[in-house]
Amino acid sequence: MMHKITLPSDEVPKKWYNINPDLPVPLPAPKNPEEGGNLENLPKLFSKGVLEQEMSQERWIKIPKEVREVYKMIGRPSPLFRAKRLEEILDTPAKIFYKREDYSPTGSHKLNTAIAQAYYAKKDGVERLTTETGAGQWGTALSLACSMMDMDCTVYMVRVSFNQKPFRKTIMQIYDGEVIPSPSNKTEFGRKMLAENPDHPGSLGIAISEAMQDALNDDNVYYTLGSVLNHVLLHQTVIGLETKKQLEIAGETPDVMIGCVGGGSNFGGAIFPFIKDQIDGKIDCKFIAAEPHSCPTLTKGEYCYDFGDTAGMTPLMKMYTLGHDFVPPSVHAGGLRYHGMAPQVALLVHEGLVEGRSVHQKHTFQSGLDFAKAEGVVPAPETTHALKVAMDEARECKKTGEEKTIVVSFSGHGMLDLQGYDDYINGKIV
Missing domain, CATH: 3.40.50.1100 (Rossmann fold)
Structure with a gap:
């Protein structure tokens, strides 16, 4: 037994598996809200590599040699x-x-995508990545991945977790990650949330909004996400x-x-x-x-x-x-x-x-x-x-x-x- x-180590997968062509019914496509054009922001937020993967219908997608080595x-x-x-x-x-x-x-498992996302962002020439984190595992993973790729990293950490898990913040800082409790005074949306409730515990949804606003305001910055997207x-x-x-x-x-x-x-x-x-x-x-x-x-x-x-x-x-x-x-x-x-x-x-x-x-x-x-x-x-x-x-x-x-x-x-x-x-x- x-x-x-x-x-x-040579059994590390050489390709990622894309489930989209094998789903029992087609995946409903993302769409714009009636009052805006949010889809148009995606090329400003994400690297070319991950955007291609997001929309791909290829069953198998090659893992770059550099990513496999890491x-x-x-x-x-x-x-x-x-x-x-x-x-x-x-x-x-x-x-x-x-x-x-x-x-x-x-x-945690989060490094599996943090390494890939940082790799594709580095290929595009950006200098900094922003993201959100709840418990801190994703923020920690991205901080390390950015450090390995010689990039800056800004992490908006849900405020209640920022307070509950102080040593997560410490590890992110060891990897040179900048950690900001969310909602924060750094973004317009964060300030709005704090005005409504100065003791707001925060949420992943709010932290995502702050990280996205930060990225959209700087041409040398991409946003990265630790879950949800394809x-x-x-x-x-x-x-x-x-x-x-x-x-x-x-x-x-x-x-x-x-x-x-x-x-x-x-x-x-x-x-x-x-x-x-x-x-x-x-x-x-x-x-x-x-x-x-x-x-x-x-x-x-x-x-x-x-x-x-x-x-x-x-x-x-x-x-x-x-x-x-x-x-x-x-x-x-x-x-x-x-x-x-x-x-x-x-x-x-x-x-x-x-x-x-x-x-x-x-x-x-x-x-x-x-x-x-x-x-x-x-x-x-x-x-x-x-x-x-x-x-x-x-x-x-x-x-x-x-x-x-x-x-x-x-x-x-x-x-x-x-x-x-x-x-x-x-x-x-x-």
């Missing part, structure tokens, strides 16, 4: 682990595997492509695949390479997107066109949404506090290929503690959502006697999220 399944340097391919002790504690016949994206230098999920498919090879080595076929969702990047990256197999009848797998009960985009949202940001600067995208002005409660899983969802993930939910499931914060932290005691790894608050669902599925297998293979996208570690665990242990999260 294998506890750890690794791949040699992937190897940061530890790709990442290992797949069998959670044998957790299985024994749960007394389940299920097999639980988890894909270790926390192995990256920044502790090209971001494309870059993350290295997760699923590696997992496929590792499961083949283990002689396993997935029965259940689970990931946490805020914007959808780690979940989409993990499952997209398996979706075509599901559609073609080669596997019979249940795909579950785990989200916070406090921000139930897939389980309570409406499938309609909406803005990706709060100010309404993005094009309209068809997705599940709670409304672009929705401000989620200040839960510790800052990376999941987003009003919308990646259009590709939303489409798969709408078509019945993916199930959305919401879980309460107190249950996720308990699952994080249970996992850490069993496997030794402290998961990020975001990742605990997926683990809670995985444990529920494993317990169900105990009831039915089914020997299912459950695969979890372990999106990041929680070693910089200890305030949340401390609050839970001391009874402050109920």
